[in-house]
Amino acid sequence: MTKPTTLNMAEITRLMRAGQLSEATQMIQTGLGGAPVDLASAAPFPNLTGAGLPSGLGLPQGRAQAMPASPGxxxxxxxxxxxxxxxxxxxxxxxxxxxxxxxxxxxxxxxxxxxxxxxxxxxxxxxxxxxxxxxxxxxxxxxxxxxxxxxxxxxxxxxxxxxxxxxxxxxxxxxxxxxxxxxxxxxxxxxxxxxxxxxxxxxxxxxxxxxxxxxxxxxxxxxxxxxxxxxxxxxxxxxxxxxxxxxxxxxxxxxxxxxxxxxxxxxxxxxxxxxxxxxxxxxxxxxxxxxxxxxxxxxxxxxxxxxxxxxxxxxxxxxxxxxxxxxxxxxxxxxxxxxxxxxxxxxxxx
The missing domain is CATH 3.40.50.1820 (Alpha/Beta hydrolase fold, catalytic domain)
Structure with missing residues (x-):
């Protein structure tokens, strides 16, 4: 098992909000001992992404579709x-x-x-x-x-x-x-x-x-x-x-x-x-x-x-x-x- 590591979350968050995803990715990879990280795919997990990020990063957007009709x-x-x-x-x-x-x-x-x-x-x-x-x-x-x-x-x-x-x-x-x-x-x-x-x-x-x-x-x-x-x-x-x-x-x-x-x-x-x-x-x-x-x-x-x-x-x-x-x-x-x-x-x- 990979041991928990300490990451500079404040700096990682700052880089991501500035749109510097490659730099943020490199910092996370270094902190995780070189393990691959896909920031766009990681969106479904802890709150590093979302608020304050530039558009067009491939993150899932809110969906406005109505619920399908159901009898209940x-x-x-x-x-x-x-x-x-x-x-x-x-x-x-x-x-x-x-x-x-x-x-x-x-x-x-x-x-x-x-x-x-x-x-x-x-x-x-x-x-x-x-x-x-x-x-x-x-x-x-x-x-x-x-x-x-x-x-x-x-x-x-x-x-x-x-x-x-x-x-x-x-x-x-x-x-x-x-x-x-x-x-x-x-x-x-x-x-x-x-x-x-x-x-x-x-x-x-x-x-x-x-x-x-x-x-x-x-x-x-x-x-x-x-x-x-x-x-x-x-x-x-x-x-x-x-x-x-x-x-x-x-x-x-x-x-x-x-x-x-x-x-x-x-x-x-x-x-x-x-x-x-x-x-x-x-x-x-x-x-x-x-x-x-x-x-x-x-x-x-x-x-x-x-x-x-x-x-x-x-x-x-x-x-x-x-x-x-x-x-x-x-x-x-x-x-x-x-x-x-x-x-x-x-x-x-x-």
Missing amino acids: SWTWRDHQAAGQSRQYRLYVPASLAEGETPAGILLLLHGCTQDPDDFARGTGIHDAAERHRVVVIAPAQPAQANMNRCWNWFEPRHAEAQGGEAAFLTDLTRAIGHEFAVPPNLRFAAGLSAGGAMSVILGAVFPEDFGAVACHSGLPNGAARDMGSAFAAMSGGGSDRGTGAGCRLFVLHGSADRTVAPQNAQAVVAQALRAQPGLTRRAAAARLDGHNVQVARFRDKDDVLRIESWVVEGLGHAWSGGAPQGSHTAAGPSATTAMMRFFLGSAKQG
């Missing part, structure tokens, strides 16, 4: 807890009969530069929610909390049981779970990039509150302690010495991800295996939607599927099988379908 309700709400206050979208599917208990609740955590509407478009989560009768919670990370609207996975205070973003998100999920009478084993969390890293934190710090979590292109819990070590983790693989997910876990990563190194997926799984010892591993190669996928499944003594990991060949830093109407999506096997199957399907199948 997609409303804004507010929630306060753990010293945090956020707005969130709530999707209640029309397929859910009045008074009927949902099949589950999904906390959906967008990546950096995204928002709940953008992420819903890209993942097609409304259609999935209708098919499976699942209520979706999609909180919005405001620019006031992070310039690029990233969940602050790399700040230790946001990975604590008391106070911070992880505690807020868990409290929000509990509140909706109580509202719809959905027990903890049917409450799930999934996210992309920074959202994926935060999902891992939720599964590690609050394993009794979630039946399963899913990490797409994210990092392990405790992979970084500040911005400098965040870049090191993204580039070369973060530390896996933190506490791993204690609930069921689905991991998906692209082999060609230049923003978050694929080694991070291995680290997420390694953490979880320490938190859930005694699992039996079975690996296989698959061909899904025209892509080669390396699949590993880990089962307990009762044959319950506890951990599933996919590495999609050729996939970059994007939601696999996502719709082009959303940002950070790419062709590939549907991550949305795979995660919903893992969450709601029989744990003894697959």
Whole structure:
């Protein structure tokens, strides 16, 4: 694993805001021991980019498209807890009969530069929610909390049981779970990039509150302690010495991800295996939607599927099988379908 390094973030930020990307890149590469860095691709992670940068740098722009028509309700709400206050979208599917208990609740955590509407478009989560009768919670990370609207996975205070973003998100999920009478084993969390890293934190710090979590292109819990070590983790693989997910876990990563190194997926799984010892591993190669996928499944003594990991060949830093109407999506096997199957399907199948 690459050891966390100290970077001159103030000078790097100054260079980037001045449009001197080559100089900023060189400084980061030097700080990371020569590891390659793609600043444009790194936009979905910590707040080095966005505000104050010149236009035309290839960074994702805000999307103004309307949400596709859907039969359910997609409303804004507010929630306060753990010293945090956020707005969130709530999707209640029309397929859910009045008074009927949902099949589950999904906390959906967008990546950096995204928002709940953008992420819903890209993942097609409304259609999935209708098919499976699942209520979706999609909180919005405001620019006031992070310039690029990233969940602050790399700040230790946001990975604590008391106070911070992880505690807020868990409290929000509990509140909706109580509202719809959905027990903890049917409450799930999934996210992309920074959202994926935060999902891992939720599964590690609050394993009794979630039946399963899913990490797409994210990092392990405790992979970084500040911005400098965040870049090191993204580039070369973060530390896996933190506490791993204690609930069921689905991991998906692209082999060609230049923003978050694929080694991070291995680290997420390694953490979880320490938190859930005694699992039996079975690996296989698959061909899904025209892509080669390396699949590993880990089962307990009762044959319950506890951990599933996919590495999609050729996939970059994007939601696999996502719709082009959303940002950070790419062709590939549907991550949305795979995660919903893992969450709601029989744990003894697959």
